[in-house]
Amino acid sequence: MPSTTEPDITRYRYDVVVIGAGGAGLRAAIAAREQGKRTAVISKSLFGKAHTVMAEGGAAAALGNANPSDDWRTHFRDTLRGGKFLNDPRMAELHAREAPERILELEYWGALFDRTKDGLISQRNFGGHEYPRLAHVGDRTGLEMIRTLQQRIVALQQQDAAELGDPDARLRVFAETAVTRLLTEESADGRPGRILGAFGYRRVDGGFVVFEAPAVVLATGGIGKAFRTTSNSWEYTGDGHALALRAGASLINMEFVQFHPTGMVWPPSVKGILVTESVRGDGGVLRNSEGTRFMFDYVPDVFRSQYAETEEEADGWYDDPSGHRRPPELLPRDEVARAINNEVKEGRGSPHGGVFLDVSSRLPAEEIRRRLPSMHHQFKELADVDITAEPMEVGPTCHYVMGGVRVDADTAASDVPGLFAAGEVAGGMHGSNRLGGNSLSDLLVFGRRAGLGACGYLDSRDGPEPPRAAVDGAVERAVAEALYPLRQGDGVNPYDVHGQLQDTMNDLVGIIRRGPEMERALERLDELEERSRLLCAPGDRVYNPGWHLALALPNMVLVSRAIATAALERTESRGGHTRDDHPDMSPEWRRVNLAVRADGDDQVVLTRRPVADVPPELLALFERDELAKYLTEEELPEEERS
Amino acid sequence: MSERKFRVWRGSGEGGGLTDYTVDVHEGEVVLDVLHRLQATQAPDLAVRWNCKAGKCGSCSVEINGRPRLSCMTRMSVFEPDEVVTVTPMRTFPVVRDLVCDVSFNYRKAREIPSFTPDPNTGPGDFRMRQEDVERSQEFRKCIECFLCNNVCHVIRDHEENMEHFSGPRFLMRVAELEMHPEDTADRRKIAQDEFGMGYCNITKCCTEVCPEGIHITDNALIPLKERVVDRKYDPLVWLGSKIGVRPKDTPIVPNTRRPADEG
Numbered sequence: 001m002p003s004t005t006e007p008d009i010t011r012y013r014y015d016v017v018v019i020g021a022g023g024a025g026l027r028a029a030i031a032a033r034e035q036g037k038r039t040a041v042i043s044k045s046l047f048g049k050a051h052t053v054m055a056e057g058g059a060a061a062a063l064g065n066a067n068p069s070d071d072w073r074t075h076f077r078d079t080l081r082g083g084k085f086l087n088d089p090r091m092a093e094l095h096a097r098e099a100p101e102r103i104l105e106l107e108y109w110g111a112l113f114d115r116t117k118d119g120l121i122s123q124r125n126f127g128g129h130e131y132p133r134l135a136h137v138g139d140r141t142g143l144e145m146i147r148t149l150q151q152r153i154v155a156l157q158q159q160d161a162a163e164l165g166d167p168d169a170r171l172r173v174f175a176e177t178a179v180t181r182l183l184t185e186e187s188a189d190g191r192p193g194r195i196l197g198a199f200g201y202r203r204v205d206g207g208f209v210v211f212e213a214p215a216v217v218l219a220t221g222g223i224g225k226a227f228r229t230t231s232n233s234w235e236y237t238g239d240g241h242a243l244a245l246r247a248g249a250s251l252i253n254m255e256f257v258q259f260h261p262t263g264m265v266w267p268p269s270v271k272g273i274l275v276t277e278s279v280r281g282d283g284g285v286l287r288n289s290e291g292t293r294f295m296f297d298y299v300p301d302v303f304r305s306q307y308a309e310t311e312e313e314a315d316g317w318y319d320d321p322s323g324h325r326r327p328p329e330l331l332p333r334d335e336v337a338r339a340i341n342n343e344v345k346e347g348r349g350s351p352h353g354g355v356f357l358d359v360s361s362r363l364p365a366e367e368i369r370r371r372l373p374s375m376h377h378q379f380k381e382l383a384d385v386d387i388t389a390e391p392m393e394v395g396p397t398c399h400y401v402m403g404g405v406r407v408d409a410d411t412a413a414s415d416v417p418g419l420f421a422a423g424e425v426a427g428g429m430h431g432s433n434r435l436g437g438n439s440l441s442d443l444l445v446f447g448r449r450a451g452l453g454a455c456g457y458l459d460s461r462d463g464p465e466p467p468r469a470a471v472d473g474a475v476e477r478a479v480a481e482a483l484y485p486l487r488q489g490d491g492v493n494p495y496d497v498h499g500q501l502q503d504t505m506n507d508l509v510g511i512i513r514r515g516p517e518m519e520r521a522l523e524r525l526d527e528l529e530e531r532s533r534l535l536c537a538p539g540d541r542v543y544n545p546g547w548h549l550a551l552a553l554p555n556m557v558l559v560s561r562a563i564a565t566a567a568l569e570r571t572e573s574r575g576g577h578t579r580d581d582h583p584d585m586s587p588e589w590r591r592v593n594l595a596v597r598a599d600g601d602d603q604v605v606l607t608r609r610p611v612a613d614v615p616p617e618l619l620a621l622f623e624r625d626e627l628a629k630y631l632t633e634e635e636l637p638e639e640e641r642s
Numbered sequence: 643m644s645e646r647k648f649r650v651w652r653g654s655g656e657g658g659g660l661t662d663y664t665v666d667v668h669e670g671e672v673v674l675d676v677l678h679r680l681q682a683t684q685a686p687d688l689a690v691r692w693n694c695k696a697g698k699c700g701s702c703s704v705e706i707n708g709r710p711r712l713s714c715m716t717r718m719s720v721f722e723p724d725e726v727v728t729v730t731p732m733r734t735f736p737v738v739r740d741l742v743c744d745v746s747f748n749y750r751k752a753r754e755i756p757s758f759t760p761d762p763n764t765g766p767g768d769f770r771m772r773q774e775d776v777e778r779s780q781e782f783r784k785c786i787e788c789f790l791c792n793n794v795c796h797v798i799r800d801h802e803e804n805m806e807h808f809s810g811p812r813f814l815m816r817v818a819e820l821e822m823h824p825e826d827t828a829d830r831r832k833i834a835q836d837e838f839g840m841g842y843c844n845i846t847k848c849c850t851e852v853c854p855e856g857i858h859i860t861d862n863a864l865i866p867l868k869e870r871v872v873d874r875k876y877d878p879l880v881w882l883g884s885k886i887g888v889r890p891k892d893t894p895i896v897p898n899t900r901r902p903a904d905e906g
Contacts, residue, residue, distance in 0.1 A: 046691075047749060048787055049699045101766070108766040110758030110823065112776045112783060119770035137780065143698065144783060155757035161898040167753055175749075204738055233693045267670020273696045377856075378697065381715055382672070495682035539687030542654065543739040546686035 009208045009475065014040040016454045017198055017213040019179050019240060022050035023142075023443030024423025024450070025219030026149035027102075031451025032217075033156050033171040037458065040211060041153070041173045042200065044235050048150045051221050051233050052443065055142025056276035056374060058124055058134025059444070060437030061099035065116055066123040066132035067321070072096040074130055077621045079438060080614070081303075082128040082332045083402075083431020084575045085590055085630040086253070089614040090409035091429040095438070095445050102444035103135050109155070111148040113137055125281040128332040128435040130306075131321075139276045139374045145440055176203040179239065180551055181478040182216060182247040184416065185466050192248025195418030196466050199478040203548065206541020208482065210475055214461060215454035217412070218244060218405060218421040219447065223257075223563070226556045227398035227510070228502035231263055231274040237552040238559030240425035244405045245558060245598035249414040252427040252593045252609070254403035254559075255566035256576040258434055259511045261336035263397025265354035270382045272397040275357065275375060277436040279392075280329045282371050283318060284359035286340070287391070288348035294355075295328035298339035302629045303331060334433040334575050337396040341511055344395065354395035360388055396511055400439065402430045402576055403563070406595060411453030412446055418457060422450035428593075432575025485550035491536030494549040501528055501556055509564045514580045518568040525564065529557050529602065554602070561604050562596040569594055569606055587632040643668050644723070648676060650688065651730040655737050660728065667718050673729065674702055674713040677741070689740035697854060700788030704741050705730045710790040710852045732793040748789050751809040753899045754837065755816055759828040775824045782819035782863055784855045785812065791849035791859060797842045806900075808839030811849035811859050818863040821870060831867075831874045832892040840864075840871055 016032040018025045021043030032039040043050065062075040075096035080087050107113060107121065113135050114122040123132040137144040157167035164170070179200035185193030197212040220240025224232025241251060262275040280286070288294050296314075299307045307328045308314035314327035329336065340355050350356055359368055365388035369376050372387070379385040379392060404427035405414050412420045423443045430438060485491070508521035532554050537547035572586040573579050593609045619627065619637060627636055648663045665679055677690050690713075692702040697715040704713050707721075707728050721727055735743035760769075792798065792810035809817075817834045820826050834840045845868075847860045857863075874880055 045693050045699075046701060046745065049693050049701050051694070053699045053786075054694050054696065104766040107769055108760060108764075110820075110826075112771075112780050112823070115771055115773040115776060119772050122773075137783070140698070140784065143786065147783060151757060154753055157753060158757060158896045158899065161753075161896055165898050167899055204742075204744075233695065233699070235693065268668060269671040269675045270696075374698070381697065382717070383670070493682075493686065495686065499682075537686065543689035543742050544687045545681055545689060 009210055009479070011210045011212065012040065014038050014211060014213045015458055016040070016215045016217065016451070017042065017211045018217045018219055018451075019198060019243070020050070020219035020221060020423070020425070021045070021047060021173065022052040022219060022221055022423065023145055023149060023440060024447035025050070025217070026146070026153060027444050027447030028217045028219055028422055028451035028454070029171060030149065030152055030156065031448045032455055035452065035455040036170070037455055039171050040213070041171070042177050042179055042198070042211070043173060043175050044178050044203070045176065047173050047175045048146055050146060051235055052142045052146045052440070054231070054233065054274065055145070055440055056139040056274065057126055057278045057281065058136030058141045058437050059099070059103055059145065059440035060126070060129060060133045060435065061103045061135055061441055062096060062133060063100045063103065063121060063123060063135065065120040070131040070133060072100075073618075073621055075099070075133065076618060078129050079435060080431070082435035082438070083433055084585065085431065086574065086593070086611060087431035088409055088428035089612055089618065091446070093618065094409055094449070095429060095442055098445045099441035102441065102448065106145065106148050106444070109148050109152045111144055113144070124278060125330065126436045127277055127280065127330045127336065129437065134281070134437040136278070138370075139278050139372050141440065174209070177201070177209060178203065178548065178551070179243065180482055181474065182243050182419070183210075183471055183474040184247050185470055192416040194463075194466065195247070195416060196471050196474070199475055201482060201541075203543055206544065206547075208479060210471070212471060215418045215420065215457050217450045217454055218419065218425050219423050219450070220425045222401045222424040223556070223559045224398045224401075226501060226505045226560045228506040229263065229272040230398040231260055231272055232398065238555045239552065240421065241404060241559045241562070242555035244414060244416070244419065244421065244425070245562070245596070245604075246602075247416050247419060248597070249416045249419060250406045250595045250597045251403055251562055252406045252595050253432070254401070254427075254562040254596055255570050255594060256402035256432045257398060257563060258333060258400040258402060258576045259337040259396040260399035261333055261340050261396055262357055262394035264383065265350070265393050265395045266352035266383060273378070273382070274397065274399070275392060275394050276372070277333070279357060279359050279372060279375060282359070283362040284329070284357055285327070285362065286329055286336070287356045287358060288343045289350060290348055294343055294348070295331065295336065295339055298335060298342075299328050299331065300335060302626070303335070307331065332433055332435060334578075337511060338578060340394070341396055350393040352393050354393040356391040357394045358391035360390055365389070398506075400424060400434055402432060402434055403427045403566070408453075410449065411456060412450035413453050413457065420450040420453050422446040432577060482551060485535045485537040485547055486541065488534065488536035491534045492531045494535045494537065494546055494553055497528055497531050497535065497553055498549060498556070500524075501553070501560060504528070505560050505563070509560070509567055512578050512580050513567055515568060518564050521564045522561065522568070525557060525561050529554070532557055558598065558602050558604075561602070565604050565606055566594045566596060587630060590630055591632070591635075646676070646718070647726040648680070649726055649728040650677070650680070650741070652688070652740050653737065654739050658737070671718050672714055673706055673716045673718065673727065676718065676727075677713060677729070689738070689742045691742045698786060700786030700854075703732055703788045703790050703793065705732060710794050712788060712790075712854050715854055732789070734793045734799045735789075745789055747805060748787070748792060748810070748812065750899075751813045752816070754809070754895055755813060755820070756828050756830060756893045756896055758820055758823060758826055759893070760825050761827050764825070769825050771824045778822045778862065779819045781857055782815050784857055785815065786855060787812065788854060790852045790854065794848045794852045796846070796848065797839070804839070804842060807837070808842050811843070811864065814838060814840055814843065814867060815857070815859055815863040818867040821867065828893040829891075830893050831871050833895050834867060835871045837895045840868060843868070
C-alpha cells in the first residue's frame, strides 16, 4: 500500500490516450485501435459504467425507417433550429450525414435495437425532430450503446490475444483511474505547447500513473455536478473542460447549459433524476395544477408555424403526422424547461414544486410498461408512484453542457497540438441548445472522428522528440498538487465546499439568470477557489472519496467560472441561456461565440469569435421568413425575384 | 427526519469489522443517501463505489442486512423504524476498502467468451430481425452488470476454487444471449459446458431473486442454455454430422484470455 509521502509512479507509453470511457471515448479508442495505434482508455469508473449508460430515449439518425421522407438535411435543419442557429454548421452537417452509418455499425457489432414490422431499426418521436428519428431500445438506449461499445473493445482485445498473445497489447482499459493534469511542452511564443501525455491516480490504491503519449483525446463528458439539481452522476465534475483550459485550449459556448424539463422532484433524495423525453414522444402530456395543458401557451414565435394550436390537432399528430402539426410538449428542451419553471413560479405547480407529466391517461398500462420499463420501475421503486395509473411530478434538472473545447469539426483537434475532444466535452455541435437524441449520435460520429484525428496527427507529426526533462518537471508538479490535500492536517471539508458551489450555481447561474446575481456568483466563486486551496482529506490513498473530491473540486470551480463569466457577458436570451434582464434573442449576438481561456492562476479570459456561416446550399433548406427571425439583414439571402 | 443506527463494515483485504454510526435519515431516502451523509459528516474516507444513483449503472452493489442489493435502490422505508441497518461488501469478491470490492473476476470472464460473430458475407445495414426474435436476447441485455448474481451464486460464493472454471450466472447469461441473437453464427454450446461451467449450476434461482432488473436469469437464460447443451450432446444427427465433418465446428474459447489478473 503506497504511503501518503512517497509517490510511486507507474509509467506507460501509448500512441493515443483516451480520457473517458463513455460513448465518445470508447468509440474514439475503437477508431484508433483499428488504425493499428497502441491505445489506452482511462475511465474514472469501472468499464461500462460511464454516464452514457443513463441515456434513455435514443440516438437520432435519419435512417428513414419510420418515415421515408426523413433524410440528413432534415436532421441538419432540426439541429440548427434546436440550437437557435448558433451551431457550428460543419459539425451539424457531419453529424446528420454520418449518424445513420454509425448506428448501423453498432447493430453489426451486436446491438439489438427495437424493430419495425419490416425488421428494420425502429425509430421514435422526440422533441424538435420533425420525423420519428431515434433508434432506441425501450428507454435504456444508453445502456445498449455502452455495452455494445464495451463488447466491441473486448472483441478487438480478443483479436490481439489470438494474434499477439496478449489481449491488452494494443488496446487497454485503465478502470477507476482519474487524470488530474495533461502534460504539455513549454512553448516560447505564447501559443500552447504540444501534448506530451497525462498524469493521474488509480482510485483503488492511490498509486500515480503517467501516460506518455503524443496524442490525447478528451471524452470526459460534462459538468452537471457543479449544480445542486442535476441528472448527472458523480463523474460529471468538468475534468476535461478544466484539463483543456489548463493545457491552453479554449472553450466555447460555456454559457449554454441545458436544463432538462423533466427530472423527478420528489422525494428530495432523488430530485433531479431524469425522466426521459420518450414519455412525451410516446404521447405523454404536461399539465399544471389546474389541469391545463399549458404548453400551448408557450410556443415561441420562431416555432409558431410548426406546432399545433389545439389539443385536437396535437392529438391527431401521433397517428397522422402529415395532416397535423406537432404537440407543443415536443418543443425543444429549453422551451419546455422555461415553461415549467414559469408555471411553478406563477403558482400553478404540483404539490412538490413541479408540474404533472401524465402518460397514464394516454396509453394502456401494458403499452407503458413495454415502452417505458425503466421509468415504470424508477417511479415505483423510488417514489411509490405507478405511472400507468397516475401522473408523475416533474421539474427542470441540469442535464447537459452545450459548451466545451473548441475543436475542428472534421478532426476534433483543439488549439493545443495533439489534444482532441469529442462528445459532451467538445463545444459547437449543438449551438445554444441540444436536441434530445443528438447526444448519443454525437458521441459516435465525433468519437470516431477524434480517434481518426489523433491517428492523422501522429502520422503527420514532425519536430523533435520532447526532452525528458519536460515530462519529468510536469510530473513532479502534478504529484505535489495531488498529494496536497492528504498532507493538510487541518483544513476545509471538501464536501462542504462542494455543497456551497452547487448552491451558488443552482441559485445564481441557473435556468433563469440576472446580471447582478451572476456578479455575486463570481464573487462567491473567488471565495470558493480560495477555500478549495485549503482542502483536507483525512485517511490514506486507498479508495479515499474525500481525497478524490478534493482533487475534482478545483475543476468544478474553474468550469463554473467559465460558465458564469460567459453568461454575464452574453446580454441576450438564447437556448440554454435565459436572461431575465435581456429576454430577447439578438441577431447580432447570433454571430458571436464567446471563447474562454485560462491563465496560470485559473482566472478566465473571454474573447469573441465569429460563428461560421452556414453554406448557401444548406441555408436554402430554410424559408427566408424563418431565417429572418434569426439572422441579421445583411446575412439574409437575397429575396427571390418573381 | 429521524435518527437511525447504521453498522458499516470498515476495513481492507487484510481484515476489518463493523463500525456503528448514528445518522440522520430524511423522508424518501435510500441507503446510498445515508452512506453519503456519513461521508459528508462523519467518515470522509468511507469507501463506497457508486455512479448514477438511479439504478442504471450497477456500481453500488453491497449486502444490506445480509441481502445482496443496490444501495441506490434500497429505500429506508423497507426497514422497521428501529431496525439497525447493516451494510457489508459483497462476500464473493475480495475487498479493496470498506464497501468496495475487486470485481475484476467478472471482466476476465467476459473476455473469455467468443464475441458476437455475424456471417462474414453480411455488412452493416444488412440485418433484418423481427421484434419477437430479438426480445429474448434483449431481456438479457437489460443487465446492468451489478454482479449481484455472481456474488450470490453459491458455486463461487462458498467455493472459491470453482472461480477458475465457472463464469457465474452473469456470463452464462451472456453466452445464452449470443446463442439466441438472430444474426450470430458461432456455436458456444460446448464451451458453455466445458469452459464456463454450465454444469455447476443446479438452478436454485438465487441469481434471479437478487437481480435488480428483474431478469429471469434461470428460467429464460440458464435452463434454455442447459437444454441446448444437452441437445448438442445427444442429437444423433449432430453426432453423425460431426463425424463426417459437415456440421459447423464448435467455437473454441478465445486463446490467451485465461491468465492471471493484470497488476493494476
